[in-house]
Amino acid sequence: MPYPEEMIAPMRAELSQIGIQELRDADEADAFLSQKSGTTMVVINSVCGCAAGGARPGVTLALQHETRPDRVGTVFAGADVEAVAKVREFLEGIPPSSPAVALFKDGELVHFVPRHAIEGRDPQSIAFDLVTAFDEHCATKTES
Amino acid sequence: MGTFHDDLGDLHGITIVVDTAGSLTYVGRCHEENDVQVVLHDVDIHDANGDGPTVDEYLSRAAKFGVFAKHGTLVIPRAEVTTIRRLGELAQG
Numbered sequence: 001m002p003y004p005e006e007m008i009a010p011m012r013a014e015l016s017q018i019g020i021q022e023l024r025d026a027d028e029a030d031a032f033l034s035q036k037s038g039t040t041m042v043v044i045n046s047v048c049g050c051a052a053g054g055a056r057p058g059v060t061l062a063l064q065h066e067t068r069p070d071r072v073g074t075v076f077a078g079a080d081v082e083a084v085a086k087v088r089e090f091l092e093g094i095p096p097s098s099p100a101v102a103l104f105k106d107g108e109l110v111h112f113v114p115r116h117a118i119e120g121r122d123p124q125s126i127a128f129d130l131v132t133a134f135d136e137h138c139a140t141k142t143e144s
Numbered sequence: 145m146g147t148f149h150d151d152l153g154d155l156h157g158i159t160i161v162v163d164t165a166g167s168l169t170y171v172g173r174c175h176e177e178n179d180v181q182v183v184l185h186d187v188d189i190h191d192a193n194g195d196g197p198t199v200d201e202y203l204s205r206a207a208k209f210g211v212f213a214k215h216g217t218l219v220i221p222r223a224e225v226t227t228i229r230r231l232g233e234l235a236q237g
Contacts, residue, residue, distance in 0.1 A: 048157060049157070050156070050157035050158065051157065093209075094209050094210070095209055095210040095211050095212045095213070096210075096212075096213075097210045112209065114209060114210040114235075115159060115210065116158075116159035116207075116210060116230075116231040116232045116235060117232055117235050117236075118232075119157065119158045119159060119230075119232055120158055120230070120232065121232070
């Protein structure tokens with residue numbers, strides 16, 4: 001049974017309010033990830049306090065970096081069930097994990113941050129890892 | 145990083161590697177660990193006596209990508225446990 005929407009709404013908003021596109025169903029996730037040109041990041045959000053509680057501010061910090069993915073979307077594990085399943089189809093061979101962050105370049109997975117690389121870490125450390133991946137794989141710079 | 149369940153110990157919610165005196169190594173999300181038992185969720189098990197990768201090879205891949213859970217919840221008697229490590233620490237080298 002999915003989590004009550006009123007419980008997770010603030011956790012969704014933490015990402016959507018910074019412009020991350022919510023992917024609520026399989027069609028939205030498929031269309032988003034089927035864009036093969038450039039870089040695409042997907043955040044698999046979750047209710048977990050000890051992991052997602054650091055992941056969301058970590059992602060927020062990382063996206064303030066001058067180099068960032070061309071597009072960023074999010075699905076919510078335990079809520080957007082079909083959308084999460086669709087995202088995981090694009091993560092073939094990678095064990096299910098939430099929260100997690102996946103970065104694709106030209107349709108290929110180039111960087112994956114599983115839950116265990118998030119747990120117990122502070123947002124700055126999570127952001128640093130993401131920014132390092134952005135610098136390696138992304139070309140888009142934000143306007144200053 | 146705080147959790148909502150501080151009474152369950154520092155490792156609650158953390159993915160850990162549980163090494164045992166026998167051939168089995170467990171990887172799963174810790175629910176609780178105490179003097180009696182370690183309770184894990186979403187668990188995979190490596191058997192050093194089985195076919196397949198060595199435990200080092202298994203843990204190297206687990207540290208990079210995680211594990212495919214084959215057991216929902218397992219209770220491991222503390223007496224069998226030799227060491228407990230955070231999988232995330234392995235990932236960081």
